[in-house]
Amino acid sequence: MVETTTGGEPDDGAAEVLDRPLPDGVRRRVVQIVSDGFGGLTVAELPVQLRQYARFAPNRRAKFAGNAMAAALETDPLFRQRIAEKLREAQSELTGALDSGSPPPAADPLDVAAAAYVLRPPGWVKLVTAAGEEALRADAERADEETRAELDRLREELAEARGQTRTETERLRTELESAKKEAESLHRKLRGALSDVKRGEAAVRKLRGEMEAVRGEGQAHVSAAESETRRLKARLSEVEATLEATRRAAREGRSVEDMRVRLLLDTVLDAAQGLRRELALPPVSVRPAETVDAVEPGRMTPKDIAARALSENDPAILDQLLALPQAHLVVDGYNVTKTGYPQMPLEKQRLRLLGQLSQLAAQTGAEVTCVFDGAELAAPVLLAPPRGVRVLFSKPGVTADELIRQLVRAEPPGRPVIVVSTDREVADGVAKAGARPVASAVLLKRFSRG
DSSP states (O other): OOOOOTTSSOOOGGGOOOOSOOOHHHHHHHHHHHHHHHTTSOTTTSOGGGGGGTTSOHHHHHHHSHHHHHHHHHHOHHHHHHHHHHHHHHOHHHHHHHHHTOOOTTSOHHHHHHHHHHHOOTTHHHHHHHHHHHHHHHHHHHHHHHHHHHHHHHHHHHHHHHHHHHHHHHHHHHHHHHHHHHHHHHHHHHHHHHHHHHHHHHHHHHHHHHHHHHHHHHHHHHHHHHHHHHHHHHHHHHHHHHHHHHHHHHHHHHHHHHHHHHHHHHHHHHHHHHHHHHHTOOOSOOOGGGGSOOOOTTOOOHHHHHTSSOOTTOTHHHHHHHTSTTOEEEEEHHHHHHHHOTTSOHHHHHHHHHHHHHHHHHHHOOEEEEEEOGGGOSSOOOOOOOTTEEEEEOOTTOOHHHHHHHHHHHSOTTSOEEEEOOOHHHHHHHHHTTOEEEOHHHHHHHHHHO
16 A cells, blocks of 8 residues: 555655565565664664664674664654665665666665665555565575475485385395295204203203212211311310410419519518618718828818808809819709899799709709799799709798708708808808808809800
C-alpha cells in the first residue's frame, strides 16, 4: 500500500509506507549499511539507544545492535537522513541512480532495495517489494537446484548402495557356504574331541584314585613325623631347662662365694675404721723430720702477713694472703657488689662478681667460695657457677653472715681462710675463729688492677 498526496501523485518517498515486513535479505543489507555509516557519526549524532554501541567494530555492531539499528532507522528520520548521507558518500553511483529513478540493471536487487529503504526515493516501496520477491524467487530457485542436486546425489548413492548390496550378498553367500563346510568339519572334530574327553575323564578318575592313596600314605608319614617332632621338642625343652638350671646354680654358687668374700672384707674395713675412731688416731701426715723444732724458710701465717708494713687497703695484702698454701677465699657476695656497683640489678651484680672471682681463682689457684643471702631471692636462682668458684645461697631463716661463720668453723685450725666483707660483725666473728677478714674495697681494687 502506498500513501499519496492530494493531487494523486506521490509528493515524496517519505510518504510511502511498506505494508509488509522487510525481507530478511534486505534487512541484513540495511543493518550493514547502518553499521558502516555508524562509525562516521559522533556520539551526539546517534540516537540515545545506540550510543552504547559507538565504540563497537562494524561487524560486532551489526551482530549485537542489528535490531536496535533497524528500529532507529525506521523511527528516527534524522538518523535515517544522516545514514543516507554516509551511504551517498560511500556508494555515490548507486545512490545517484536511485535518486534519478533508474537503478542500475546489473546491481544486486538486495543492495538496490536496501539503499532505497535508507534513501526513501519515490517508489522505494516497489523497489523493496520487488527485491523481496526477487530474493524469494532466487531462494526458491536455489532451493530447487539444491533439491535437484541432492536428489541426483541420493540416486547415485542408491545405485552405488544397490551395487554394494549385490556384491556384499554374493560375498556373504560365499562365506556362508564356507562356514557350512567349516561347521561340518568342526562337528566331526567335536565328536572326536568328545571321545578323547571321555577317555581323559576315565584316566583322571584313575589318577585321582591313585592320588588319594598316595595322599593318605603321605598324611600317615606326616602325622608320624609331627609326633616325632613334638617328642624331640619336648626333649629339647627338658635339656634346655636342665642346662639353665645348671647355669643358674653355677651363677648362684659364684654369687654366694663373692658375697661371703665381700662381707668379710667389709667387716675387716669397718673394724679398722671403728678401731681408728675409738683410738682417735689422726691421719698420718707428720714425718719424723717434722718433729724437730726449727723455723722453715718462707712459711708465713695470716698473722705474720698482718704484722707486715702494708696498708689494710692495699690489694697487695690480698695477693700475699692468697699465696699461702691451701688458702680459702670466702666472699660476702652482696656486701661486695653493693659496695662496688649497687645501681645494677641483683642478677647482673651476681654475674659480674662471679666472673671476676673466676679470673682471680684462675690466677691464684686458691679455693674460692661466694656466699649470697637467700632472703634477697624472689625465686630459686638458675645459674651455672663459673669455673673455680663455689656459689652458695643461705637457707630460709639463715643469713649470709651466719653461713660465712659456719664455713669458717668448718675449716680445720691452721688453714689460711680469708673472708671478704665490710660488715664489722662478720669481720670480728671470723677473726675470733682464726680467719683473716679483708674489706670489700680491697677485693674491688684487686679486680680493677686485673
